[in-house]
Amino acid sequence: MFIKNGWYVAAWGNEIGRELTQRWIAGDPLVLYRTEAGKVVALEDRCPHRRASLAKGRLVGDTVQCGYHGITFDCLGSCVHIPGQEKIPGSMAARAYPVLEKWQWVWVWMGDPDAADESLLPDFHYNDAPGWVATGGCIPVKANYQLLTDNLLDLTHETYVHGKTIGNSAIVETPISYRVEGNEVHVERIIRNAPPPPLFQQVRNFEGNIDRWQIIRFQMPAHISIDARGLPAGTNDIERGMRWFSINSITPVNERSSLYYWTITRCFSLEDESLTKVVSDQIYKTFMEDVEVLEAQQALIETDQRRKAEVSIRADSGSVSARRIVQRLVEKDASTTSERMIPEVAQ
Incomplete structure (x- = not known):
């Protein structure tokens, strides 16, 4: 795969x-x-x-x-x-x-x-664009790379896994929309007039509720960028709000393990090194919460002798679409390789 x-x-x-x-x-x-x-x-x-x-x-x-x-x-x-x-x-x-x-x-x-x-490179120019500052790392994960792309394309889990950093109940209460464009999947969730999650409150000190955007873009094989925004509710006040990109590239090592390359790149308080450290530490903590879930999930998948089909829900629309794209491109690669291996017949 x-x-x-x-x-x-x-x-x-x-x-x-x-x-x-x-x-x-x-x-x-x-x-x-x-x-x-x-x-x-x-x-x-x-x-x-x-x-x-x-x-x-x-x-x-x-x-x-x-x-x-x-x-x-x-x-x-x-x-x-x-x-x-x-x-x-x-x-x-x-x-x-x-x-x-x-x-x-x-x-x-x-x-x-x-x-x-x-x-065909994913558009990750925000990693070093002028006016943005990035922090990031690489996390080894003992799980199949598609479990990570599933995780990033369905952020419903933030409510339950990341309640101390980027999650709250407003996420799960807000449905997503999605679309497929060629080999890309776009998922969007817009949350109106809701309390900011703990990390948003920590980095921007919001005085009340916010409007929040999660705009997700999947590019093959396993690249996901998340345009995350939070503005004072009912305003376009970017000066008092926040915007950052969560940029993620998952490199499969083999069927059971992956390398998770990530950055958070923001366009506010660029010179504040202490804020950069807070963001880096808290996002790393958040991702390690994902790792705990995904590695346990991988172990349960491998030991499931019944091989029952998974049951998908509406929030899976983006991740299911991405898996279909990967499946189609894997089959295309295999077909092309097979054609090159077939010897020509002398006339």
């Missing part, structure tokens, strides 16, 4: 330097590093000789030397040296993956390199 022809976050930009770093994405191992010129390289982390981990080798200039037998590969994955052997077999090559570095993150295209398309 992994889309291959899509961009996944492999790391924060500041995580990758002049050392070999292993990442698993959608069941495949990668080794990442920066060249001496600063460009990020991503190769398959299996030496084609005996499948040793290249990440356990060493950098020699801009090449990777396998730590097992010393076979060396350049940035394109081409073998440039075999100790004690002049002739290099054509098949002695490590797969190289297309890489982009944008919006503080390193992105890797896991599918057909000829299909890599920068326009």
Whole structure:
């Protein structure tokens, strides 16, 4: 259930330097590093000789030397040296993956390199846009990545899971609307004249009720941005209100685990470092509440021998739509791969 022809976050930009770093994405191992010129390289982390981990080798200039037998590969994955052997077999090559570095993150295209398309990156420019300040991190989660996208596309759970930070009863009492546009899902909930949740009150000190917006955008394979706004009820007073984006990119490690890359980027009180810390600490606490729920959910799914079909409700409309998009694109990728594997018949 992994889309291959899509961009996944492999790391924060500041995580990758002049050392070999292993990442698993959608069941495949990668080794990442920066060249001496600063460009990020991503190769398959299996030496084609005996499948040793290249990440356990060493950098020699801009090449990777396998730590097992010393076979060396350049940035394109081409073998440039075999100790004690002049002739290099054509098949002695490590797969190289297309890489982009944008919006503080390193992105890797896991599918057909000829299909890599920068326009398919999610629009996460608020991560480093002028007039905005971002804080974030990466959380390992022992759960399938689609459980995380479900969680972010249906924020009803905030009422019950996050009552001490971003949730209150007004959320569950307000229905959502949703629409599907191509490979995107848009979910919207507008809450009128309701008490602010605890974290909103803490960061903006509202004097009364607020109007609240949750505008969610899903982009494949597993990228979700949430435009979250709170304004004094019945006004458009952004000066006394708040707006931030919760930007989330879920990278599947394998079927049972994920890396959850996240930021909160806001457009108010930009110079207030103490506020940035409050937001970061409280949102991290909020996400760890999700992790507790999702990891328990994963365990129960894996041990459910009955395999009964889940029963969906209205609030699942966005997450069900996203799963259908993923299913369709997974099948498309599989079909394309199968077509490439079918040998041509000589005429």
